[in-house]
Every structure is written in structure tokens, then in C-alpha cells.
Amino acid sequence: MCGIVGYVGTRQAGPLLLDGLHRLEYRGYDSAGVAIQNGTGVQVMKLAGRVAALRTQLDGAPIAGTTGIAHTRWATHGAPTTRNAHPHSDCDGIIALVHNGIIENADALRAALEAQGHDFATDTDTETLAHLIEDAAGDTLEARVIAALTHVEGTYGLAVMSAAEPGKIVVARLGSPVLLGIGDDELFVASDASAVLEHTRSVVYLDDGDIAVLTPDGYHVLDRESHVQLREVDDVAWDLAQIELGGYPHFMLKEICEQADTVRATLRGRLIGERGTARLNGLNLTSEDCRAIRRVVIVACGTSWHSGLVGRELIEELAGLPVQVEYASEYRYRRILAEPGTLTIAISQSGETADTLEAMRAAKGVGSRVVGIVNVVGSTIARECQGGIYLHAGPEIGVASTKAFTSQIVALALLGLYLGRERGRLDEEAGRELVCRLIQLPQLITRTLEIERQVKALARRFASAPNFLYLGRGVNFPVALEGALKLKEISYIHAEGYPAAEMKHGPIALIDENMPVLFVAPKDHVYGKVCSNMQEVRARRGRIIAVTSEGNGDLSALVEEQLRVPATVPLLSPVLTIIPLQLLAYHIAVLRGCDVDRPRNLAKSVTVE
Numbered sequence: 001m002c003g004i005v006g007y008v009g010t011r012q013a014g015p016l017l018l019d020g021l022h023r024l025e026y027r028g029y030d031s032a033g034v035a036i037q038n039g040t041g042v043q044v045m046k047l048a049g050r051v052a053a054l055r056t057q058l059d060g061a062p063i064a065g066t067t068g069i070a071h072t073r074w075a076t077h078g079a080p081t082t083r084n085a086h087p088h089s090d091c092d093g094i095i096a097l098v099h100n101g102i103i104e105n106a107d108a109l110r111a112a113l114e115a116q117g118h119d120f121a122t123d124t125d126t127e128t129l130a131h132l133i134e135d136a137a138g139d140t141l142e143a144r145v146i147a148a149l150t151h152v153e154g155t156y157g158l159a160v161m162s163a164a165e166p167g168k169i170v171v172a173r174l175g176s177p178v179l180l181g182i183g184d185d186e187l188f189v190a191s192d193a194s195a196v197l198e199h200t201r202s203v204v205y206l207d208d209g210d211i212a213v214l215t216p217d218g219y220h221v222l223d224r225e226s227h228v229q230l231r232e233v234d235d236v237a238w239d240l241a242q243i244e245l246g247g248y249p250h251f252m253l254k255e256i257c258e259q260a261d262t263v264r265a266t267l268r269g270r271l272i273g274e275r276g277t278a279r280l281n282g283l284n285l286t287s288e289d290c291r292a293i294r295r296v297v298i299v300a301c302g303t304s305w306h307s308g309l310v311g312r313e314l315i316e317e318l319a320g321l322p323v324q325v326e327y328a329s330e331y332r333y334r335r336i337l338a339e340p341g342t343l344t345i346a347i348s349q350s351g352e353t354a355d356t357l358e359a360m361r362a363a364k365g366v367g368s369r370v371v372g373i374v375n376v377v378g379s380t381i382a383r384e385c386q387g388g389i390y391l392h393a394g395p396e397i398g399v400a401s402t403k404a405f406t407s408q409i410v411a412l413a414l415l416g417l418y419l420g421r422e423r424g425r426l427d428e429e430a431g432r433e434l435v436c437r438l439i440q441l442p443q444l445i446t447r448t449l450e451i452e453r454q455v456k457a458l459a460r461r462f463a464s465a466p467n468f469l470y471l472g473r474g475v476n477f478p479v480a481l482e483g484a485l486k487l488k489e490i491s492y493i494h495a496e497g498y499p500a501a502e503m504k505h506g507p508i509a510l511i512d513e514n515m516p517v518l519f520v521a522p523k524d525h526v527y528g529k530v531c532s533n534m535q536e537v538r539a540r541r542g543r544i545i546a547v548t549s550e551g552n553g554d555l556s557a558l559v560e561e562q563l564r565v566p567a568t569v570p571l572l573s574p575v576l577t578i579i580p581l582q583l584l585a586y587h588i589a590v591l592r593g594c595d596v597d598r599p600r601n602l603a604k605s606v607t608v609e
């Protein structure tokens, strides 16, 4: 949510900042701006619109200078206009800063600053920071930033420059991710590693409360009392090819097509065939710990919440533990009952979603053990939980999550297998059978992807539909929810997911000859029941699309289109049944001319409440 980049070094900052913003555009893309120290002061250029437009403007009027900061915005306070775009300045244009996060007491601060004579140029909460720093006492920019931040309530990832201290960037972090990229004779600041990967793999993840000072001579990290802090330099495992399109028209399609490899990566080194179990050392759960668990609570948002619903079925079935799945945004504000033996699982692709992070902290606060299922290594959730499973799915750049979903389900299956074996719920033979089924998944995904041509033709028939209903049962009900979410996120078609049998209690009223109804119906113990639900839709002339598995038989008498995915055990079927739904949403969105990778109003990483 908002991307920030900064550069201090010997090269021209402008093009480097724009390249970094381009990589971070998935975090927000309603406006963008740069501030560069041009030898005489700090020069700002910003506009409402995309990073590409800013690049054109900067190419037309380059700003020379080797120190600068930049921002791509997802508006919270104030409309996405040029005026409200970052960087923001103080009254005299001496200070420029970019900010990710929310200043919660901005209204009170602004009123006080205006009363003292400060002129505000924007409607944003961020501008208060520039005026606070302008007024703050201190001999150095970092001292003034520290002093100013004592007045601030809220969250921030912040990069600040002052014309009075050329060649310096001061960075502050509280609740919004920021890292430093350490190059040869140059330093970067970025919201995430993809912005610096072209230049360096060495990064320093800042902790909450850290203040970093970057100059051409190097960097140091301070705490709020100005004591120097030691922070490790980490190595980023991602490579550049993973953040490039590689011949695909969109990241979303690339990421859908990558799923055989990404699921393989999630499984790599984690299956122990002969013992029919999983190796999950990072979980930090001994056999004794596993046996002491009495219940599981899953907290997540969006697509990760949907994978949590699949996880409930997996863990209940494999490990025999009751599982509660919670929207993180709701859970964090509820009375959380401290129950001994609770394992809380935070699921998050980015590892930065504010609500999931806070729900996890709240669970920790009442004494729950907390583990994470996270994709981004070094992210806040990954660092704050007591153990976990990394997805290793590589960077996910398309705003609509796809490959993270299938890897999350696979990670949850590994967790269910491990807990089931350690708790004695699953015998070795059942464990071995599941291991075999997991090993087969990448190959089955490759076969499932062969359906793309059929899905594309289907997309042409349904691209103008105003509504869609997605229905499924059991472990495939969350797939229906996820399919509907994908469609509405990127094509703006209204779509709802429902448990198939629950349809009778409301959505059936919507069904007529214009309503496409997509059933997720692989072969499992409720398949016959789902077919009865199809009959009910058919009787009302609804247009049925059915995702079934091989061996389900021919449904042509009942449905308009049947999409067949390979068969696997029902518990793992969501990894396959979701793929035609991802492809359908993608192709419909493309046909409708939508910006698939940057859908309106959304952001990839939601670091505000």
C-alpha cells in the first residue's frame, strides 16, 4: 500500500527512482512523485496518474542529482490528485518526504500547526509530518525527525530529505515496511525488495522504531534515543526474472501459469515419503507441542482467508483439531478468549497486511502460540510469529492473488499432515498416501492448465454478463468464494460465492435465463448433492458452468459448459479446481479491457486498517 523508494549514491537518482517505482506500482498507483536534490535545493515533480506518466514528464525535464526519494500512492487521506501526491514539503520547500501508512492524529496536528502559522498545501495526513519536522529542534535532520515523531500517532514508513543537509536521507519505520538496499558505493530505501533487486541482493530490514541515516559515506541505524542499533544484512533469495513479465502479457497470467513450479517449490524438501509425514522445521512445534494443541484459529484477509477456509477442512480432517477461521479485521477488535492449547495461524502472502498483523499480535497478547504461513521472506508477520511455513512461491506481483492461494493450500496440507502424524491421528499408511498425492500435484496442475483454450472461448460467451454466481460445497465452497473474488476484483462484474445448498435460502431468487452459475463440483462425497443443486438452477433456466473432475461423467444434459480438471483426493482438489476460475476471471477481464494487474481501487499489500 503505497510504494516508497530512495537513492543515495553516485549515479543519477531520477531514472533509478522511476525504475524502483515501476517495480512497486502494484502497491498503489493513483499518483506518483519524486524529489531530487539538484545541487541548489530539493526539486519536486509529481502528478495524478501512473508511474509511466511521471517517467515521461521527468524525461522531458530531467532533474540532475544523485540523492532522491519517490512515491507511488494509494490514497487514504485526500483524493488522488496531483496536489495530494507525495513528496510533501514544509512551508519553505526545504524538506521533502514520502510516507506509507496513516497519521491518526493528523487533524489535531494540522489544527495546531495552522494555528502556529503553517500553510498547508494538501489535504493529506502526511503533510503534517513535513511541518512538524520544520519546527522540530535538533542539530541534524535525524534528530529533528526523531523529535517530530514523538508527536505522531499512527503508522509510517518514511523517507525524508532536507535541502540543508545535501546527500542525506533519513528513514523511519513504525508499522509500515521499509528496508535498505546496500549496494557498492550506493544505498537504497524501498518498501520491498523488488525495487532494489536490479542493483543489490543485500538488504537490511528495519524494525519498528528504527531510524536509519543514509549518506554517500554509508548508513547507520538509531533508536529513538539516538543509540546506534546493529541490524543484520540479509540476502534476498528472489531473482530478477521472477519480477519480470518474461513474455507474458500480464503478471496475473504468468503467475497462474507458474503454479506447477510454485507448488513444487512449496513442497520441496518437506515430504518424508517413507514415514508418511512432513518436515516443517521452521514451525518450531515439537511432538509434545503438537499434542498439546486443543484448537486452531486461523486469521487472514482476502484470498488468504479463503485458503484458511480450505485449511479448516484439511486440519480438521487430518489432525482432528477444531478450527475457527476469522477475518483478521474483525478478530482483532473482538474479545479474544484466552484458551490454553490454542494455535493461531496467520496466513498472508505479503506478510504485511495490517489487520492480519494486528490479529496475530492480539492472539499473542492472550498467550496463544502464533505461527505464520507467509510468502515474503523477512516480512513483518514472518518476523513476529514464533514459527511458520514459507511458501517459497516467489514474488507475486499481479494484484489479484493466484499462485499464493494454491501454495497456501499446499502449506496447510503439509501442516495438517504433520499435525495429524505427530498427534497420532493419521497412521503411517494414510500419511504415505497423502505424500504421494501431494507429489503428484505439480504434474496435475500442468495438465489442468491445458484447459486454457476452452476457458478462453467460454470467457468470450460470458464477458458481458453483469452478474455471476459461484457455488461449491465442502472444501470447494472456499473455491467458489475465491473464484467470485477473482472475477469481481479484476473485471468489475458483480459476483457472489455461496455454499451450493445455501443457494435455496436467497440467491435462487436471482436466477433466470441471464444468470451464469458456476458450480465447483469435483468428485467427492457431496458430488451427488451438488448435482441436485444444479437441477434446481436448471429448472429456473440459469446458465450452468460446471468445473468437475475427470471421472465425473458427462453433464451435457444439465450444463452449458463442463470444465474437467484431473482427479485427486477431494481434500486437495481446490488446488486444481481454482485454476479454471482464475483463468476465466483473467480472460473476461482482458476482454472487457480492464487493467488486469492494477485493478481500480485495489492494492496488493494493504498496510493500513
Ligand code: G6P
Residues within 6 Å of the ligand: 301, 302, 303, 304, 347, 348, 349, 350, 351, 352, 353, 356, 399, 400, 401, 602, 603, 604, 605, 606
Ligand atoms: C489485498 C490483496 C488481496 C489479498 C489480501 C490479503 O486485498 O488485493 O489479493 O488476498 O490483501 O493479503 P495478504 O498479503 O495478507 O495475503
